[in-house]
Amino acid sequence: MSNARLSVVHDPDEVTIQPILEGLHRFGVEAIGGIEPKKLAVLLTIAGQTIGGAAGQEVKGYFYLGHLWVIAAERSRSYGSQLLAAIEAEAFAMGCSEVRLDTMNSNSIPFYKRHGYEAYAQVPEYIPGFTKVFLRKIKDKSDIGVAPTRPRAAHPGRTAP
Template sequence: MHQIKRKDKLSQQEQSTIWDGIEGFSQTQVPATGRYELAFLLRDSDGLLLGGVQGNYDNFGWLWIDSLWVSAALRGQGYGIRLLNEIESEARINGCKNSHLTSFSYQAVDFYKQQGYRVFGELEDYLPGHSRCWLRKNLV
C-alpha cells in the first residue's frame, strides 16, 4: 500500500527524483525543457559573502531569477544592478530572450521596475497589506 508522509526538507536525491519525474513527463509533451543553474556572488577581499544572485534558465529562452540579495551596508551603491546585469548577460549568451521572477511589494518590486521589469501578476494581501508580484522582462 502506498503512503503519503510529511517531510520538512527534501534530500538532494528526493528533489532530483521529483524534478526528473517532471522533466520526464514534460518531454512527452514538449521538447526537452532543460534546467541550467546560474549564480554570481559578491565577496569582499577576505572572501566574505556580501551579495549574490541565483537562478536558472531553460531551453525555451527564459531566465528565472530565484533570488537577489545585497548586504544592507552596500545597498544603493549599484551592486544589485551589477549582479542583475551579470545574470541577465549570461542568460543572453545562452540564448535567453526573457526573464521572470517574483518579489513582494515590500521587497524589490520598484528596483526591478527601474531595471526594465514589468508586473504581469499580483496577488494582493499575500501578507496583510502586501502583495506578491510576478515580473518579467524582455532581454533582447
C-alpha cells in the same frame, strides 16, 4: 493492498524534504521533454567573502531569476544593480529571450522597474498582507535576429561610409 504509510513531520529538516524535491524535479524535467534547467549564479565578493549574489535557471529560452541578495551592510552601493545586470547579460548571452522573477517584497518592485522590468501578473494576498508580483524583462527586440542597419548620412546628399 499496499503497505504505504503516511507520516506527519512537523518542522522537517532538509534530509526529510530532499526526496520530495528530487521527485518534483524529475517530474518537471519529464513534463518539459527531458530538458534539464541550466543553473547560473553570479557572486559578489570582498576579500574572499560573499556579500551578494544572484541565481536562477534557464528553461526553454526563459531565465527565471530566483534569488538576488546583497548583505545589509553593503546595500545602497549599486551592488544589486551590478548583480542584476551581470546575470541578465549572461542569461541573454545564453540565448534567453526574457528574464522572469517574482517577489512579495513591494519595496523591490521599483528597483526592478528602474532596470526595465514590467509587472505582468500578480496574486493578491498570496500570504495574508502580501501580494506576489511577477515581473519580466524582455530582451531588446533590436538584438533578436535583426540585421544591423546602415548608418544614416551625416549630411544631406552624402552617403555614410
